[in-house]
Amino acid sequence: MSGDCRSARGGGDLQRSQPLRFEFDGRSYQGLQGDTLASALLANGVHLIGRSFKYHRPRGIMAAGPEDPNALVTIRRDAARSTPNLNATQVELYDGLVAYSQNRWPSLRFDTARINDLLSRFIPSGFYYKTFMWPRKAWHSLYEPRIRAAAGLGVASTEADPDLYAQCYGHCELLIVGAGPAGIAAALTAAASGARVMLCDEQALPGGSLRTGTSARIGGQDAADWLRESVQKLTAAPNVTLLTRTTAFGYLPHNMVALSERLSDHLATPPPGKPRERLWQVCARQVILATGAIERPLVFPGNDRPGVMLAGAARSFLNRYGVLPGARVVVLTAHDDAYQTAIDLKAAGVQIAALADMRTDPAGPHVEAARSAGIAVRTGTTAVGTRGNLRVTAVGLAGLDSNGAVAGAADWVKCDALLMSGGYTPSVHLHSQARGKLRWDEATHAFVPGAAAAGCRSVGACNGLIGAELVRVFEQATAAAADALRECGIHDQPGAIAISKELAVSEDRGASGGWIGALPQPAGAKAGKAFVDWQNDVTAADLKLAVREGFRSIEHIKRYTTTGMATDQGKTSNLNALAIAAQQLGRAIPEVGLTTFRLPYLPVGFGGLAGYARGDFFAPVRKTPMYDWAADRGAVFEPVAMWQRARYFPERGEDMHQAVARECAAVRRSCGLFDASTLGKIEVAGPDAIEFMNRMYVNNWSSLAVGRCRYGILLRDDGFVYDDGVVARLSDDRLHVTTTTGGAPRVLGMMEDYLQTEWPHLKVWLTSTTEQWAVIAVQGPQARAVLEPLVEQADLSAAALPHMAMTRGLVCGVPAMIFRVSFTGELGYEINVPADYGAEVWRAIWASGQAHGMCTYGTEAMHVLRAEKGYIIVGQDTDGTMTPDDAGVSWAVGKNKPEFVGMVSLRKPALQDPRRKQLVGLLTVDPAHVLEEGSQIAAEPGQRPPMRLIGHVTSSYYSSVLGRSIALAVVSAGRSRLGQTLYVPTAHGESTVTVTQPVFYDPKGERLNA
């Protein structure tokens, strides 16, 4: 059947006066406002929507909701806004929508990869584990990429996502997931209490199963009228937030529930600035899950042809979208619910060619209603196959004997749609994600919620009330809401709604029945493929094969066959797969157990998860007060931790090496200006400040005089160097501790950890002052001359302020701390001024320096200058496995200290082994050759792999002032090798080096103390 399949009946979601145009695979169609892409395609008689994952079999729409495994499409707005793998049943139609089918070539109707279906006996479950074993290397380069490409889904856009994605946190006393009858009844109950209630539903319109169509009347009204009034009440309540198009996809600890709200995907032209999605992280005191149930397909040969659909889905398409699934349909069921579908379709003018019920003696109001509607019911009947290619054309029905075995030949009944129902599976996904237990309910043949996580309740169909009378659902939902409110301390609940009145239900029919597993087939018949997992193309035979091959655990069977592992996560297939495996294993279903439910419940786009954290907002980008000045001068920046630091300041076409050489030369010749603001700073204050520092750092701080500085080293408790920095004693009870740029947060964290857990009695407090101070380093022989005109109330002379001393004074009238320290080996000062004044003081010093040939330098020159002096950088010359002795700074370790962090570890024999790697200098025989950092070092030349290697290069630069390359390295027993020749293998042959002391420039420190 093609053409117009729109019925005048049903269509509760439609606005029939608003036609919309849309395109599918390049062809134009008309739909209506309120349609989904699936309903609009069906309305146009289009059942062939996609090709299956592995066998490329033609597939149609099986379900009406997000559980549909087949109808994955790509929706394209433009090159960047092209979203693959969307479920046509979830895509709301808008005018101009453009959709494409997936996984087919050259076209949906003729797909060459259909050959896979014919070759299927050669590609059973796990075929890639068996077939593609040799050669082993080819798995990564050839087999896996080919298999992945062949078994593809849609193709994601490679352009940057131009859309906005919002995020927010939500808080409420009660979160209700699912706005079907149960969720709405719970929300009405809670709304009256004044508590904050959030009610979310994945559909565009609330109502759930009420929209699918029910004969019931509620509170004396049609169900549809009751629904409309209830939603109006909830929308008007100030304490209720009703979120539609919002999927609760993750249930995290402490009732934190993640919701994905779709804001603009349903709009033809999303307004500029409107986010596409909003990710809600809801902290709910109590949660009610009213997530309903998902209809189970029946497993029989040929059950995947386009036109084979779930019976409840067909009723949904009729009653919500006014769409007829076919002109002549067969209904095959094991559950009463499908009778209502047959009745509704017949009333809409569809011919019911047969209503086949697998049960031998179905009875009850549904059966009676069907019979009185003139529908012939064939009892004790199963399906043994279907015919048709791109659409089902006939189904073979066969009788079952009293043992449930197929008896007699098939009766082939012509049809253009086959509607099936194996009953319903409660949607326990979120209950399970919350770590709730599941219980097998023999009566309904379903896993239902058992013991729930704290503050989590399931109500309605997801709690096992499958096909139950609505009044029981209402009882359960209102009681759960009242309980949840009491848990929140809300005992007084005036205006709670009465089941007997507002929710009084009449003309309702409870439904029962159900079937799990494969349908019985004639003995010895050569059956076609009976699909269990439509999306991953897993058949009943695949599952049986897995058991035959020795798999016992359902988790292993799942992974071997890939059942339940597609984007739908087995929503329609898991229970059938479990039943087939259990039967094959000869065990009961609850003994075999379920696989784990993981988040997300439905696929969530990366954009929504990333939210604001992209581009400039991926992470904070920290800049110093002098950043703008440096940027204006064309500085090239490098990220250091979260900071942007000026790496070098190129002039007139210089590359980095030229700029660095010029900057280094200026510092050695006259003076340089350097932004050291990012250095971590911690004020350690209190009567026990010195005691605390004695315990934390390796140094002896008791002997540090006020106004003096000392190079400090911090170890971890394993004895390895963790951080270093200059520490100044500001007063008797106050120290100014500096750390590395990257180490600042973790050093403060480690100090707080020890202070709070090991020594809580010490009267000392730690305050981060990293950002309080802008730090301006002035380094070089002219440093004093540059600064002196700007400084008041401080004496910068060598006598008054020697190396490693500090004083306070005014710099440009700003109160400052002036440290005489040097990381360059030159006369140097670090001026600390309150950060708001940093840029202006910097400019003043720069102006003063012009007469002295001052140059700004960046981190790269700083690295060269310090390497010339053999000063280590923690994290570059150390790697987390070096002791102070390894790093050549054991002189800093205080002697006779009773304790410090790492002291005990340093006594371990392994840390005192003379063969440990020690810091040394290396000079290449070829002075122009700059070794690569990280290069390995060998003692003997000309080795072939595997080589015996004794160390590696940690720092390596060309030193302009020395006119040659220099390197720092860690070498086994390095200090005993001074003068030895070693060999560094490089990409261009071996480089010969000589081991030296690590100080290359001014070893006596005369310049430092100038």
Place this chain on the structure above:
Amino acid sequence: MLKLKAARTLPARASALGWRMLDPRSCWSLRVDLVAAAGPMSAADLPLAIDVCRAATRGDWSALWLGPDEQLLVGLDSAHAQLAPRLAAALDGVAHSIVDVSHRQAAIELSGPGATRLLAMGCPLDFDLRSAPVGFCTRTVYAKAEVVLWRQDTQRFQLQAWRSFLPYVTGLLALGSQELTAGI
């Protein structure tokens, strides 16, 4: 002798609907045993916040409870110079640490009906008045930045962030304002 103009310059001065940068203020981290300090601080007419996550105001100065022994003192920039001597006198003999952090952080004011929604975009706390009443203050996060929040009125909050995090925080607030303006 080169002298600077007195004005302090803060990064990220832009403001948008629902929030604005506040002028520089005087901020001090005070670490002290609250029991020992309560009397002396009161005698010196200085505030001390005793209740957990609540602010106390006395005269021109407010104290924000940030931890069992941690208070953030906030006052006008013009009163900055007076505080250290006043505190030193008041807490003479009481072990404590007082550290000037005025330049470390800056304050943003969020106000109006959108204030809590702007905050909810980056902060996981519940701003319902029952859990965060007027006077509520805490150290928390805004997206990936650490901030101090202080509810000064039902619809007015002060948010303090370290200076290098301000462009990040204000940029996010600007994005959020756009969302609120668009009514979405």
